[in-house]
Amino acid sequence: MTPLKSNDPDNGGSQTLERGLALLAELSRHAEGLNTSQAATATGLHRSVTHRLLVSLHRTGFAARDKEGRYTIGPAVAGLLGGSGPSLRTVAEPILNRLARRLDATASLVEAVGTAAVTTVVAEPPTDGPLFWYRTGSRDPLDHGSGGLATLASGAPRTNEPDRVQAIREAGYVITHGEVNVGAHGIAAPLPGWPVRAAINVVTSDPEIAERAIAHVMEAVAAIGVPGDHL
The missing domain is CATH 1.10.10.10 (Winged helix-like DNA-binding domain superfamily/Winged helix DNA-binding domain)
Structure with missing residues (x-):
């Protein structure tokens, strides 16, 4: 230049x-x-x-x-691209609400902002049972925990990224146990192809929900797709 x-x-x-x-x-x-x-x-x-x-x-x-x-x-740039289709958050919200109801667990959209995994959309199930509550704007590390690791895996490989990130790219999802919150099981999947690195994240205290969540989370990833699917 x-x-x-x-x-x-x-x-x-x-x-x-x-x-x-x-x-x-x-x-x-x-x-x-x-x-x-x-x-x-x-x-x-x-x-x-x-x-x-x-x-x-x-x-x-x-x-x-x-x-x-x-x-x-950064993620703020995507908000300036009017006329190019709905934003990731707009597309993800109804899909996350459906996911939370199906699993009876908290589902969220996580985006990379700097060195943090930031929760930008939260969907809570209509339940009376115990939940791990996440609020919009919650910040977790990018280098451990399901949401952060899957968010890293949504982008191209980078030097010095955690070794397991490439395995997450190849598998399409990750399950973690108690890495960010004690007693929490996290199930997350990368959302490649969007202007910001992002992932779907489900958090539950029930290990059985964590195991059966995999297929539902992958279905949600397919439903969100990439920006060109929503023009």
């Missing part, structure tokens, strides 16, 4: 905004992500300027950052 030059003050406009947009456009060209130095080189910006812009983009959700310090396009 041609290095950015200073604005002519007589032309008006915002140099910071232009730099931020140029940086965002550069991130969109690199699905594997860029660290600060790489982004600075690609845009021709000073490293300190690039760092400040990346921090702002990350804080507002327009960029995501992994634990190795690489930045990619």
